[in-house]
Amino acid sequence: MENASKSPLANEPLLRIEGVSKIYDGHIKAVDQVTLNVASGEIFALLGGSGCGKSTLLRMLAGFETPSQGRIYLGGTDITELPAYQRPINMMFQSYALFPHLSVSDNIAFGLRRDGMAKEAIAERVEAMLKLVQLSQYAKRKPHQLSGGQQQRVALARSIAKQPKLLLLDEPLGALDKKLRVSTQIELVNIIEEVGVTCVLVTHDQEEAMTMATRMAVMSAGSFLQVGSPKAIYQQPNSRQVADFIGSVNIFDGPVKENHTHYLLVQCADALLRVPSIQACHDGIAVGVAIRPEKMALSRKKPTAKINHVSGVITEMTYFGAHTSYHVKLASGKVLQVQVQSQADEDNADLSWGDQVYVSWGDSAMVLLTQ
Amino acid sequence: MNSTALKWFGRSWMLLVYAFLFLPIFTLVAYSFNDSQLVTVWSHASLRWYKALMQDSDLIAAVMLSLKIAFLSALISVFFGLFSAFALHRYRRFTGRGLLSSLASTPLVMPDVIVGLSLLLMLVSVQQALGYPERGLFTILLGHALLGTAYATVVVRSRLTEMDSKLEEAAMDLGCRPWQVFTLVTLPLLMPALLSAFLLTFTLSFDDVVLSSFLSGPGYSTMPMVIFSRARLGLNPSINALATVTIVIVSVVVIASTLYSLRQDRQRKRDIALAQHE
Numbered sequence: 001m002e003n004a005s006k007s008p009l010a011n012e013p014l015l016r017i018e019g020v021s022k023i024y025d026g027h028i029k030a031v032d033q034v035t036l037n038v039a040s041g042e043i044f045a046l047l048g049g050s051g052c053g054k055s056t057l058l059r060m061l062a063g064f065e066t067p068s069q070g071r072i073y074l075g076g077t078d079i080t081e082l083p084a085y086q087r088p089i090n091m092m093f094q095s096y097a098l099f100p101h102l103s104v105s106d107n108i109a110f111g112l113r114r115d116g117m118a119k120e121a122i123a124e125r126v127e128a129m130l131k132l133v134q135l136s137q138y139a140k141r142k143p144h145q146l147s148g149g150q151q152q153r154v155a156l157a158r159s160i161a162k163q164p165k166l167l168l169l170d171e172p173l174g175a176l177d178k179k180l181r182v183s184t185q186i187e188l189v190n191i192i193e194e195v196g197v198t199c200v201l202v203t204h205d206q207e208e209a210m211t212m213a214t215r216m217a218v219m220s221a222g223s224f225l226q227v228g229s230p231k232a233i234y235q236q237p238n239s240r241q242v243a244d245f246i247g248s249v250n251i252f253d254g255p256v257k258e259n260h261t262h263y264l265l266v267q268c269a270d271a272l273l274r275v276p277s278i279q280a281c282h283d284g285i286a287v288g289v290a291i292r293p294e295k296m297a298l299s300r301k302k303p304t305a306k307i308n309h310v311s312g313v314i315t316e317m318t319y320f321g322a323h324t325s326y327h328v329k330l331a332s333g334k335v336l337q338v339q340v341q342s343q344a345d346e347d348n349a350d351l352s353w354g355d356q357v358y359v360s361w362g363d364s365a366m367v368l369l370t371q
Numbered sequence: 372m373n374s375t376a377l378k379w380f381g382r383s384w385m386l387l388v389y390a391f392l393f394l395p396i397f398t399l400v401a402y403s404f405n406d407s408q409l410v411t412v413w414s415h416a417s418l419r420w421y422k423a424l425m426q427d428s429d430l431i432a433a434v435m436l437s438l439k440i441a442f443l444s445a446l447i448s449v450f451f452g453l454f455s456a457f458a459l460h461r462y463r464r465f466t467g468r469g470l471l472s473s474l475a476s477t478p479l480v481m482p483d484v485i486v487g488l489s490l491l492l493m494l495v496s497v498q499q500a501l502g503y504p505e506r507g508l509f510t511i512l513l514g515h516a517l518l519g520t521a522y523a524t525v526v527v528r529s530r531l532t533e534m535d536s537k538l539e540e541a542a543m544d545l546g547c548r549p550w551q552v553f554t555l556v557t558l559p560l561l562m563p564a565l566l567s568a569f570l571l572t573f574t575l576s577f578d579d580v581v582l583s584s585f586l587s588g589p590g591y592s593t594m595p596m597v598i599f600s601r602a603r604l605g606l607n608p609s610i611n612a613l614a615t616v617t618i619v620i621v622s623v624v625v626i627a628s629t630l631y632s633l634r635q636d637r638q639r640k641r642d643i644a645l646a647q648h649e
Contacts, residue, residue: 064540084543097541101559110555111545145642162545 012076013037014198015061015166020070021222022056030056032222033070038215043192043199045213047206047245053222054202058168061200062091074165085114090164094171096155098143104154105130105139111162129157132191149180156188160195167192169201173208185211206246210234218242234292239371243290250296250336251369252289256281264368269332270310277368288369293339295365298326298357309360312336314353326351328359400618403611410606420612427609430597434613437577437594440508444515445573449565451516452523452572457557459524460531478521487585490514494586506588514582519572526571530564 015038022031046054063084133153210230237243254268316327407414580595
């Protein structure tokens with residue numbers, strides 16, 4: 001399992017956050033001892049619910065807040081005390097914060113003008129940016145004369161116009177409606193990769209984090225719960241909270257009954273589970289076994305394997321096209337969520353409410369959660 | 372009562388309200404074209420009182436003084452109002468913030484008579500001690516600017532409150548030093564509020580009679596003071612003429628600005644609709 005402080009990065013990372021805390025009013029810890037390295041070229045996502053400290057951390061990177069403790073380094077230079085206007089870092093705001101009194105091209109040129117760049121160079125750069133976000137024909141418009149998606153692209157163009165070393169995105173798609181979001185996600189990543197800028201983004205939407213980020217951190221109560229690639233976090237969550245936050249999950253609870261070299265036996269209310277694990281646990285200790293809904297299978301017939309299946313009654317089924325989602329109520333009263341691909345579901349085409357079914361899964365589907 | 376009767380009741384009530392509000396003004400305008408010496412008796416139409424107004428040097432001097440005071444006090448009010456509103460909005464904690472905040476709003480609720488009297492008492496004792504200031508234009512200006520600053524602060528502050536603070540952060544993020552944030556982003560966005568604060572404080576000063584009466588000295592009579600004192604001696608129809616001129620000017624300005632903002636609004640809505648369409 002990856003740890004924030006032991007990130008496997010060979011050289012000096014572009015961004016190094018060392019033990020940063022932000023304490024309000026002497027005791028409210030908005031951010032608590034966060035340590036993180038972000039390598040050049042990465043798109044790093046800070047994921048968490050509201051009030052988890054992700055925005056405060058982002059604001060400290062931008063320079064709008066000063067850390068109460070810890071240091072922030074960018075390319076090896078300590079920028080902890082540097083004011084926002086001197087940092088080679090730009091931010092795309094959630095509500096875009098486009099200047100309403102300036103035209104699209106003046107918005108994009110705003111930062112360049114502050115650098116005292118030559119007029120021709122600014123015009124050239126603005127034009128290149130407009131072309132990059134495909135808004136060349138809207139250069140003279142005011143922000144309120146654009147649609148939400150167009151405004152978002154202007155905000156992006158403005159934040160990368162100065163060629164920052166680090167780009168910060170605050171809920172980059174939060175203000176768009178759902179339909180636009182998916183296409184914009186891909187477009188945004190393409191542009192960021194084309195420019196090659198390192199990026200830290202904040203989001204509460206796990207899908208957004210998973211599709212956009214190369215690496216991500218799940219945050220709660222001011223600290224990181226887990227840092228890793230979206231795939232690693234989804235498949236190997238290190239805690240109940242992370243498993244719960246990323247996607248939907250079924251968790252069986254129970255004490256460890258027997259400890260073996262390669263597996264543990266966990267006694268749950270509905271079944272005895274054999275969980276592959278190299279982690280030794282004391283007998284009797286309470287653990288959770290997490291299984292993703294899409295890694296479960298449904299059938300009327302009793303599975304041939306002796307272990308790792310439960311039986312229950314279908315209480316709800318919803319057809320989504322590509323897959324069907326079932327709720328299966330077990331004898332203990334626990335309700336499992338099972339998601340079955342439509343193609344694989346042909347045998348079960350006649351399954352319906354109230355049917356008695358068996359739910360089974362493979363060994364690798366289970367993740368042991370000790371915290 | 373059935374619905375038709377209710378409708379007619381509503382309409383006539385409305386008519387009564389309009390009559391109550393506008394009839395006096397129409398009467399005033401009509402009688403300004405009256406040839407009679409008396410304000411209440413109609414003889415025949417003429418421009419006699421407009422001619423009289425042109426020759427009434429006292430009244431014209433008073434109008435000029437009022438305009439001058441209104442313009443200057445509006446400028447001063449907007450200037451100080453801008454900075455006090457900005458300080459109150461931006462800095463959440465500083466020594467004397469509570470005091471400044473309540474001082475800025477006290478003149479709004481305090482009766483003018485009290486403000487005028489206390490200013491007069493203060494100015495008299497200052498004059499006794501320092502030999503300055505003589506009561507006149509400066510002291511009237513001082514009183515009007517005091518009142519105006521309070522109003523301007525309220526207007527600018529409410530605009531600041533509804534302004535997106537992220538805009539200022541964005542400016543800073545893009546390399547603006549704090550004073551550049553103010554001049555390049557905050558100030559342009561406050562322009563409409565500053566303009567309305569200017570118009571409001573101008574009007575307040577222009578029709579103030581209470582403060583001016585307390586604070587003026589010999590030889591300094593503002594237009595409302597002159598009208599007020601003449602009204603006590605028996606009104607002269609040239610006052611009607613002056614009022615009519617004022618009403619015409621105000622109406623033209625108000626109608627023009629309403630039409631302008633209506634057009635802007637319609638243009639804006641059309642632009643937004645167009646943008647959503649694309």
